[in-house]
Amino acid sequence: xxxxxxxxxxxxxxxxxxxxxxxxxxxxxxxxxxxxxxxxxxxxxxxxxxxxxxxxxxxxxxxxxxxxxxxxxxxxxxxxxxxxxxxxxxxxxxxxxxxxxxxxxxxxxxxxxxxxxxxxxxxxxxxxxxxxxxxxxxxxxxxxxxxxxxxxxxxxxxxxxxxxxxxxxxxxxxxxxxxxxxxxxxxxxxxxxxxxxxxxxxxxxxxxxxxxxxxxxxxxxxxxxxxxxxxxxxxxxxxxxxxxxxxxxxxxxxxxxxxxxxxxxxxxxxxxxxxx
Ligand code: GLN
Numbered sequence: 020x021x022x023x024x025x026x027x028x029x030x031x032x033x034x035x036x037x038x039x040x041x042x043x044x045x046x047x048x049x050x051x052x053x054x055x056x057x058x059x060x061x062x063x064x065x066x067x068x069x070x071x072x073x074x075x076x077x078x079x080x081x082x083x084x085x086x087x088x089x090x091x092x093x094x095x096x097x098x099x100x101x102x103x104x105x106x107x108x109x110x111x112x113x114x115x116x117x118x119x120x121x122x123x124x125x126x127x128x129x130x131x132x133x134x135x136x137x138x139x140x141x142x143x144x145x146x147x148x149x150x151x152x153x154x155x156x157x158x159x160x161x162x163x164x165x166x167x168x169x170x171x172x173x174x175x176x177x178x179x180x181x182x183x184x185x186x187x188x189x190x191x192x193x194x195x196x197x198x199x200x201x202x203x204x205x206x207x208x209x210x211x212x213x214x215x216x217x218x219x220x221x222x223x224x225x226x227x228x229x230x231x232x233x234x235x236x237x238x239x240x241x242x243x244x245x246x247x248x249x250x251x252x253x254x255x256x257x258x259x260x261x262x263x264x265x266x267x268x269x270x271x272x273x274x275x276x277x278x279x280x281x282x283x284x285x286x287x288x289x290x291x292x293x294x295x
């Protein structure tokens with residue numbers, strides 16, 4: 020039977036044309052099939068695959084060649100050092116979104132029972148990470164999609180933060196009355212004609228999680244408008260947006276009466292999150 024090493028080499032050559040990270044992709048898929056981590060592949064290059072493993076692996080490599088995202092093939096993605104269950108019903112977590120977490124944590128005092136809401140929670144990464152990092156806070160999370168909420172609830176159970184209150188809602192529409200110290204969201208913000216949509220993982224992700232009307236700004240506007248009546252005095256709104264939406268987001272926040280409006284940059288130096 021083929022060894023891990025020869026199987027990986029074959030997959031890398033097959034994936035070369037489809038992905039910028041053929042070796043990483045080949046390794047992640049093999050780890051998934053074997054139920055092992057990457058250090059195992061390094062430690063046992065001459066171990067052999069059994070016929071079922073080989074068959075399953077070749078099918079996954081073939082799916083990857085069609086462009087299917089690794090996170091949907093393996094059903095998981097790491098975010099803020101935790102593994103999240105991911106399905107094609109939810110957006111794949113991006114490292115960019117860790118900036119939202121960093122800023123949120125800086126705004127949430129430790130040991131105080133602040134109230135936080137994550138709008139459009141998808142897989143739940145934001146709500147769950149904040150709840151796990153700040154055990155004293157009350158966390159609510161919404162999504163318009165019932166299937167996304169199922170994924171988020173499974174992730175909350177996986178990370179033992181069952182105290183999160185989930186609510187199926189279009190932004191604040193069906194959120195029970197009450198005010199929040201922090202409203203956080205990574206809403207859909209791509210314009211419908213954004214050419215990136217035809218590239219990479221975006222082709223396979225739910226459209227409702229990605230695209231928004233008015234050049235990608237419509238949902239950010241709705242959130243900023245409705246959050247005004249749901250924020251405590253001195254509360255904060257934190258919204259992720261596109262690298263080219265800094266001016267528009269700031270203008271929108273200021274016109275709605277938000278103070279101390281600032282935009283923060285992600286690791287690649289792009290404007291990514293606006294705070295008010
Ligand atoms: N909140 C989720 C995330 O950050 C989903 C965001 C979305 O679907 N637009 O990944």
